[in-house]
Amino acid sequence: MRPLFVTGTDTGIGKTRVTYGLASGLRKRHIQTQTWKPVQTGVRTGTAEADSFRLKWGSGAEEEEAHLVSVTLPDPLAPWMAARRRSMKLDYEQLVEEGRQRASQTDLLIMEGAGGLLVPLTEKQLIADLAIDLEMSVLIVARAGLGTVNHTLLTIEAARSRGLQVAGIVINGMLATQRPEVQENREMIEHFGQCKVLGLLPDVQGEPETTSPADWQSWKERWDEVCEQNLDWTLVLGLAKNAGM
């Protein structure tokens, strides 16, 4: 299966939540799915804020948290600058090689980016370049409110102009799911973006701020159910199998 790159129209848009929800739902459907965060910034591993921790517990991964992330940097910045502040350089070729290996070891590799599509990974490469070199298709997580149509269409256009295939959109964090604006946004994104919205996820508070396994187990069950009910799993399976998208 072609690996999947989860990006967003911005940072803090819900990529991690969507990534672990997808991985968990696909595993239930007997698709061996691994998640990977090549570079996380602004966190420490082993804490409830770290994407690596959330990906592990939210998806129910058996691997150690450390296996789900390649580089963790403390400054909450784009990877290039977060590395430069620490007098480091990220080894881009090594990330590409690692991504290839990871993709070959599972049915579906889902890579979570850092921030949006054009965030600098190194002095020379954007996060989009890693997705291109790994021949990934792209899933875009978008915000629910006013302004999201423009941001989403910009991201779709930037992805396609670089040769990336857009597999679909997930609109995340809606407070008022019943409002007509939500469906109208979906319609405008599908119409001008020429791609499918795979689902509209509601605002659900309660992701644990602790590292307690019991808290995470009950949260995972809750978020799994939200994803079960609000994502079109026929479409998700189609993109996982790379059919018809």
Ligand SMILES: Nc1ncnc2c1ncn2[C@@H]1O[C@H](COP(=O)(O)OP(=O)(O)OP(=O)(O)O)[C@@H](O)[C@H]1O
């Ligand atoms: N549907 C939702 N309802 C309520 N809160 C949400 C929802 N989705 C995400 N959040 C919260 O918003 C915050 C940002 O979400 P998340 O960390 O998944 O974003 P991200 O795009 O992965 O960010 P980053 O760019 O840092 O990787 C988190 O605290 C998360 O729990």
Ligand SMILES: C[C@H](N)[C@H](N)CCCCCC(=O)O
């Ligand atoms: C620290 C944050 N949560 C992300 N991991 C990094 C976001 C970088 C965004 C850069 C930008 O687009 O201005």
Ligand SMILES: [Mg+2]
């Ligand atoms: Mg994240």
